[in-house]
Amino acid sequence: MFVVCGEALMDVYVGASTPTGLTLDARIGGSPLNVAQGLARLARPVAFLAGLSTDAPGERLLASLRAEGVDTSLVLRNDAPSTLSVVSVDANGVPRYAFHGNGAADRQITTDTLPALPPATRVLQFGSYALAVEPVGSALRALAARERAQRLIAYDPNVRLNVDPDLMHWRTVVEQMVSLAHLVKVSDEDLGLLYPAETPEQVAARWLAQGAALVAVTRGGQGASAWTRAAQADAPSPKTQVVDTVGAGDTFQAALLTWLDEHDALTPEALSNLDTVSLGALLHFAARAAAITCSRRGADMPRRAEID
Template sequence: MPLSQVAVLGECVADAFVAENPGHGELTLRVLPGGGPANTAVGLARLGTPTRFLGRISGDAFGALSRRRLDDSGADLTGCVAAAETSTLAVATVGDDGRAAYSFHSEGAADWQWSADELTLGRLGEAACLHSGSLALVRAPGAAHIEDLLAAAAPRLTVSIDPNVRAALVDPAVYRARMPRWCALADVVRLSDDDLAHIHPGEGIGQVCDTWHAAGVRLVVVTRGPEGAVVSVDGERAEVPAPRARVVDTVGAGDSFTAGLLHRLHAEGALGGRLDALDLAQAVRAATFAARVAALTCSVAGADPPWAADLTEDDLPARGPESPARS
């Protein structure tokens, strides 16, 4: 396996899951570490990819929880900033279908306060790939500095973006306006069909993929939950089926898919440039592996990606093939 790292830049979020206790007139919150980029970094590190996480981690109790999880998973935290601001808190309610709805408490939080001085190329270390996205890429004042770093890094390493649209917090028009710029910078874009519907409502997957390829991105992967994923390389497309798994919830499944995708591309030596040699077959292999990683994440509560040892040929059937997983 290549020794160079995959760098992941973005937020840590404390996910507070609601449990009602109507007999006592109260709510109980179970807090787990999350945040799309942090989840992806954890997933990559657990799979065995050398991973460098770049985050502004608060010194509060939620920040300490996130730091422990990243460190215990094997992520390199030397590029992180010890932030004075508070952590972002997301209160999540999980529906009967396992999907979570969030309300965010994030104003002035540590995750969005990146400065130009903090985001230099030196912070990337020996990374072959830089992945970012989610709220960190759209929340001021840090978002502009993250985009500047992506632009500075793009000529020498692979850039990956997951928009991870949070329509309740950020107007989808913001993502729509920025996607052409992101696609010009990125080599990989991974997003869900829900994200795509927010950004380009009423447009088909193939049409949007072709628009984004024309803007510059080589590989687009659209995950569609139980319908699997669509993989598009320069307009040549294939579908990858979703493995069957016992679905507890879908929290972090898309982030785990991204981790699996980048892990497999890294293991095959594809990362480190503009993916000039990537073909559809290689992209499909990576997405197929990523779908297995996402399915395992769905089979446990919260954003808890699998370790490399969990990924055996018999693992998914053993977890229970009751329903298809959603990435």
């Protein structure tokens, strides 16, 4: 079983003015939620570990997870509000983001309240801002450290400066998580923010030296690359009519984990032993999955049969 740890939220889009206010359109979101639902659509057994509010948005988020077949037994409910990311567009069509998350439900997990993991748990997937805010960040980082020797740790930084603009803090969190993770997937955009003086190849080499077994870097329409200590491969992005890229990185991560599961490679040793041909096949599979998401509106991730 996969256990995805992180946050779920509502992306709230500001619409037209009305005589008494504004129209708002709230959409289910959050990178970890997307990864969990992506794994479920790819026919993987998956549970979601996060704090969810008992308010109306929290109920809707919970219903969405259950509808996709995600195990919600590790979800911790509380009466703090749900996180809202409010998206508006200015007169020039440029989006602006206002993040409302201080004291929200997804931050309320502590080390003492972490639920016991199911015995069948093989992989813990971590990512996004839940690792960088408190108290949940400390709790999840402690969970990764505790479980590293028994289970595969996967990590996608998914840097969100609208949550915390402090790049030094993000670098500290990322470096700590990389030292705990066996599999790291990161976008070139995040690398550009975190390490502008280093190339992706240099960062990957450094992270492998710190203990990661596999590092994958996505480059949007330019494809993706992956490294182990002994092999390296690249894959192009499939040609597709892009509608939007929402959820593409989350789809890529879910597909990476799915391919590794289907090829019995969900151990640090198996990751390290992937050769160039296998790395290429892994990247091609994940890129096909991400391209399907890009061809549709929103984080509408593919099901397993669609990739074949």
